[in-house]
Amino acid sequence: MFKPLFLTAAAVAVAAPAVAQTAPDIAQVQRHLQAVSTMTANFLQTDRAGKVLTGTLTLKKPGKVRFQYEKSVPILIVGDGKDLWFLDYSVGQKSRWPVGNSPLGVLLDPTKDISRFATVQPTGNPNIVSVEARDPKRPEFGRITLVFAKQASAPGGLMLQGWVALDSQGNRTSIRLSNQQFGVPVSDQAFKWRDPKRGSVRN
Template identity: 55%
Template sequence: MLRFKALALAAVPIVAAAMIVPQSTVLAQAASPLTAVAAHLRAVNTMTASFSQTDRRGQTLTGTFTLKRPGKIRFQYQPDVQMLIVADGKKLHMVDYETKRDDDWPIGNSPLGVLLDPNPNLSRIAKVVRSDSQTLLVQAKDPKRPQYGTVTLGFARVASAPAGLLLQGWTVVDAQNNRTTVKLTNQRFNVPVADSAFTYRRPK
């Protein structure tokens, strides 16, 4: 169960993505990096993608990723993995159907909280790790709550993406220094997503 409790994002090569983009998109190249990330988060109401998740031991799992702001997210793993991660707007749930456990905690206590908040205070919790004409890496960590871990978000600079940024993945390092990396493909932005996508069957 613990090996799933860190979800990570890393920069990967630019990939083609189907997306619906607001007409008010602001190009990331014209803004400071943190301002561009904040603009991206404000521009994305929903997102779907395929993901691959690699843990510190090199084990890789795949599945589908769904996000709806504020506060809703779902990681649906490949069929042979009896595991689900879902946030319902209030709490983030780690559901293990094999052991019949359903652990949860407030969304803000997770490194993924930065993705779920439509208006995060990035100047307080984030710093730019890398910024060039193709890539933007931003590391977020709550200085008052180091136990929640660190997340590094990876974006490609794509003019047609929301606010000129295409979210490609993230890397999470937890308080025990365990690293997990998630890479996204087939990203789609601002497509219809029902709230029912964030319900789940509780283990019996």
């Protein structure tokens, strides 16, 4: 069964020897998140069974995101600024979660102070920054681990490479990004969607 990529999840980076957590890394991630207003990218999604799907990502802060899957997948995931919608056009179903309750909320809300709920994870590579974000008081929301490469030309000096989402049942899905573009014009129309009534097709 296909599950929403934010409520399931897998690894973008492999484990490596431990390195000390550093406040500058957290501050740099915060600067990156605040510097990004829009982003587009290609994504490759891998679930815990190894199934791979591809598509395009469109993001506009605050709160808007669209995961458009390859044509053979009748699924659409859209954040409209308030809610995150999981739309399955093959069965005519939709589900909704408040954006702030999704692990993805850390990417969509530039006002979040991630130093309050995020920790740097060891990578063993000084050019890679990995940050895990979760709310210890609300474990049912799951957690997300963001992976960045240090790159001077990117917003805040970091290039988002992807993330790992893990739900409260331990299901994992990884997202790897490519062809990232920042600050590009993005219309609010990109986050509109059609109700997935049985027999309809996605936008």
